[in-house]
Amino acid sequence: MNTTNQLPALDIRPLNAEDAERYFLLRLSGLEESPLAFGHGADEYRRESLEAVAAGLNEVAGERVTLGAxxxxxxxxxxxxxxxxxLKQRHKASIYAVYVAPAARGQRVGERLLTTLMDWARAVPGLLQVQLSVSVTQTAARRLYAAQGFTVYGLxxxxxxVNGRDIDEEHMVCFLDGG
Structure with a gap:
């Protein structure tokens, strides 16, 4: 089994407005490559301005972060x-816009990103659970989330x-306090 020491060096950090163009291209690539995995389509995303993308990337302590690998x-x-x-739902956060480029798969990039993101979430006072939705077609992602302590609470x-095809999604949760 691979250990982190055998994996390629990976820099994980919060993205910011300066990363907008790189992020836009990565996200667009994901939307094109995996249309069954995302609620937004590539054509919709192409209409986003770089300014809007940049504004959404800046970390807001305890509120929002986009990590890049x-x-x-x-x-x-x-x-x-x-x-x-x-106010009544501030104990919850949601994960979305998850994507790893095909060339980087098999190197535990998703796992390392999710571990870092969950560490960020655990450091937020009052945050008790993290939720996400994952397309049932995304077998590797579903396995990753389950391995990180997420459980299915609904379908x-x-x-x-998508293109005349119905896709189901699992709703998953990870209780940061053991729930």
């Missing part, structure tokens, strides 16, 4: 966590409708 200086993966703003039938 860099191999040899190239952005190869990203995932975002956003805390719920509603949304026909959550996505």
């Amino acid at each position: 860099f191999l040899k200086g190239e952005l190869v993966g990203a995932m975002t966590l956003t805390r719920d703003p509603a 949304e039938r026909r959550a996505l409708h």
Whole structure:
């Protein structure tokens, strides 16, 4: 079994406005390559301005972060966590926009990103659970989330409708306090 010492050096850090163009291209690539995995389509995303993308990347302490994974200086993966703003729901946060470029797969980039993101979440006072939705077609992602302590709490039938095909999504949660 691989250990972290045998894996290529990976730099994981919060993205910011200066990363907007690289992030835009990575996300667009993901939307094109894996249309069954995302709620937004590539054509929709192409209409986003770089200014809007940049504004959404800046970390807000305890509220929002998009982590990027860099191999040899190239952005190869990203995932975002956003805390719920509603007073009665501030104990929850959601993960979305998760993608690892095909060339970086098999190097535990997703696992290393998720571990770092969950460490960030555990450091947020009052944050008790992290939720996500994952397309049932995304077997590797579902395995990753389960291995990191996420459990399924619901199935949304026909959550996505892509090119005439209905895609179900599992809703998963990880309780940071043991739940």
